[in-house]
Amino acid sequence: MKRFLVALVSVLIGAGVVAGVAVFAHATSGEPPLLVAEAGGTVDTPEGPMNSASLELYIYPNNSDAVPGPMEGVNALYASQGWPFYWPSTTLQVPANSLVTVTIYQYDSGGRVFNPYWAKVHGTVDGTMTVNGKTVSEWDPTKIAHTFTVHQYPDAGQPNLFVSVPLPDLGANEVGNANPYVDNPKVVTFTFKTGEPGKYVWNCEFPCGDQYQEFGGPMQQRGWMSGTLQVV
Numbered sequence: 001m002k003r004f005l006v007a008l009v010s011v012l013i014g015a016g017v018v019a020g021v022a023v024f025a026h027a028t029s030g031e032p033p034l035l036v037a038e039a040g041g042t043v044d045t046p047e048g049p050m051n052s053a054s055l056e057l058y059i060y061p062n063n064s065d066a067v068p069g070p071m072e073g074v075n076a077l078y079a080s081q082g083w084p085f086y087w088p089s090t091t092l093q094v095p096a097n098s099l100v101t102v103t104i105y106q107y108d109s110g111g112r113v114f115n116p117y118w119a120k121v122h123g124t125v126d127g128t129m130t131v132n133g134k135t136v137s138e139w140d141p142t143k144i145a146h147t148f149t150v151h152q153y154p155d156a157g158q159p160n161l162f163v164s165v166p167l168p169d170l171g172a173n174e175v176g177n178a179n180p181y182v183d184n185p186k187v188v189t190f191t192f193k194t195g196e197p198g199k200y201v202w203n204c205e206f207p208c209g210d211q212y213q214e215f216g217g218p219m220q221q222r223g224w225m226s227g228t229l230q231v232v
């Protein structure tokens with residue numbers, strides 16, 4: 001009986017450690033809550049009718065009383081860093097086999113993107129986006145704030161999905177520091193097609209962080225300038 005109790009206790013301790021590690025890992029991963037695209041109606045396309053959905057995202061230059069920024073897990077530790085971030089979440093879900101329209105309200109300043117490839121629009125319907133209502137396929141590489149760039153895992157056996165749009169900057173003197181920051185953000189819209197379900201990652205390819213080549217800080221911390229895109 002004693003041996004049984006010792007075994008039972010050690011199993012319980014083991015389970016407790018596993019549960020503790022799981023809770024700790026979740027707390028430190030800082031994955032923001034899931035943001036599900038809003039379903040739209042059926043749209044006629046050259047390939048026939050398709051479902052549609054839409055997502056709205058905001059990019060703020062820093063957090064504020066009105067917009068606290070990502071606070072999940074370890075992200076709360078970075079709340080005072082003044083990092084730029086996507087809002088309200090970087091954990092995105094969109095429907096499969098659909099036309100997904102994303103609108104991004106961009107409130108941050110920027111500068112030159114190292115690689116002009118990221119100043120061009122890739123992977124959207126017609127290869128275009130709109131900026132404040134005007135249709136374009138690229139932007140001045142010296143006036144980029146961030147990018148929204150969807151990749152897939154290198155070894156993923158799922159449909160290819162690559163979408164990247166440059167997000168135009170505001171002039172440094174145009175950027176406010178309190179919500180709503182400024183009255184005239186750059187408003188970017190673009191539409192892409194999803195295929196069968198898959199799990200993708202997305203990030204910003206404009207080095208808006210710190211440390212090595214400005215690719216540290218918010219660039220490498222989930223919840224700020226990178227996240228996941230689930231196609232379901």
Ligand SMILES: [Cu+2]
Nearest residue numbers: 146204208225
């Ligand atoms: Cu960025």
